[in-house]
Amino acid sequence: MITVNNRDELSWHDGMTVQDILDVMGYTYVLIMVTVNGVLVHSEDYSGTKVPDEADVRVIHIMHGG
Amino acid sequence: MTLLPLDRNELFDRNVPGTTPVLNQMRVGIAGCGGLGSIAAVSLARAGLGYLILADYDRIELSNLNRQHYFVSDIGRYKTDALAEHLRAVNPRIRLTLHSCRLTPENLLNIYSTADLLIEAFDRAEDKIWLIETWSRGASSKPVIVGNGLAGYGRNHEIQITRTGNVYFCGDMTSQMSMGLCAPRVAIVANMQANLAVELLMDTRCHDHSE
Numbered sequence: 001m002i003t004v005n006n007r008d009e010l011s012w013h014d015g016m017t018v019q020d021i022l023d024v025m026g027y028t029y030v031l032i033m034v035t036v037n038g039v040l041v042h043s044e045d046y047s048g049t050k051v052p053d054e055a056d057v058r059v060i061h062i063m064h065g066g
Numbered sequence: 067m068t069l070l071p072l073d074r075n076e077l078f079d080r081n082v083p084g085t086t087p088v089l090n091q092m093r094v095g096i097a098g099c100g101g102l103g104s105i106a107a108v109s110l111a112r113a114g115l116g117y118l119i120l121a122d123y124d125r126i127e128l129s130n131l132n133r134q135h136y137f138v139s140d141i142g143r144y145k146t147d148a149l150a151e152h153l154r155a156v157n158p159r160i161r162l163t164l165h166s167c168r169l170t171p172e173n174l175l176n177i178y179s180t181a182d183l184l185i186e187a188f189d190r191a192e193d194k195i196w197l198i199e200t201w202s203r204g205a206s207s208k209p210v211i212v213g214n215g216l217a218g219y220g221r222n223h224e225i226q227i228t229r230t231g232n233v234y235f236c237g238d239m240t241s242q243m244s245m246g247l248c249a250p251r252v253a254i255v256a257n258m259q260a261n262l263a264v265e266l267l268m269d270t271r272c273h274d275h276s277e
Contacts, residue, residue: 038231065243
């Protein structure tokens with residue numbers, strides 16, 4: 001089981017990638033940051049980064065303004 | 067400006083006991099000197115931080131004054147230069163390094179190489195993302211404190227700190243600049259960044275001393 005943003009739970013499967021999670025969760029906003037167990041995953045690595053079972057995944061929307 | 071003789075002990079007489087000598091030795095980088103950056107810098111100077119590294123390519127416009135720590139007399143000046151003057155008006159002994167240039171993924175790590183932590187204070191989300199990615203690649207053991215969601219007014223209860231690894235996000239995580247930027251909410255997030263910076267710097271020093 002994968003936990004996303006301390007809220008949503010997804011069934012884990014072998015070979016599951018960050019991109020798989022984004023697709024299943026329906027994230028289409030491009031200005032996001034993703035961490036897996038506290039480690040930042042760079043956008044070019046979403047498809048190649050496998051997520052372990054029981055992972056804590058955070059998908060953070062980055063907002064304009066400063 | 068005429069500077070009165072300044073007694074550091076008196077200047078920081080009301081500080082939290084034990085913080086002044088620690089913070090005086092610390093260096094904080096601030097990326098961007100707009101609403102978040104200028105206000106966080108002033109708070110850190112008042113808190114007794116010894117060294118700030120400031121960078122911003124922009125000059126001050128009238129439209130900045132609704133939320134940034136500048137004045138009508140500053141219009142047209144580089145933000146770094148004006149902010150340095152305001153910080154020295156608080157503490158003439160604060161040490162500053164100023165970079166009136168555009169920050170890029172290529173120069174970020176070099177400019178902030180000596181900082182103990184970095185405060186992100188950009189406008190654009192795209193810039194926040196490359197800053198976080200670049201910092202995490204090159205300075206992953208040092209914290210970066212990001213402003214994320216500070217637009218509009220009210221909704222104090224929605225402003226929070228979210229941590230993932232060494233990246234700390236301050237803000238409501240949802241409001242966009244297109245809602246408009248209002249001084250109180252920008253200042254809350256900027257001061258939350260500054261407050262967290264003080265906490266992390268004090269924790270770092272306490273941890274170092276315990277080893």
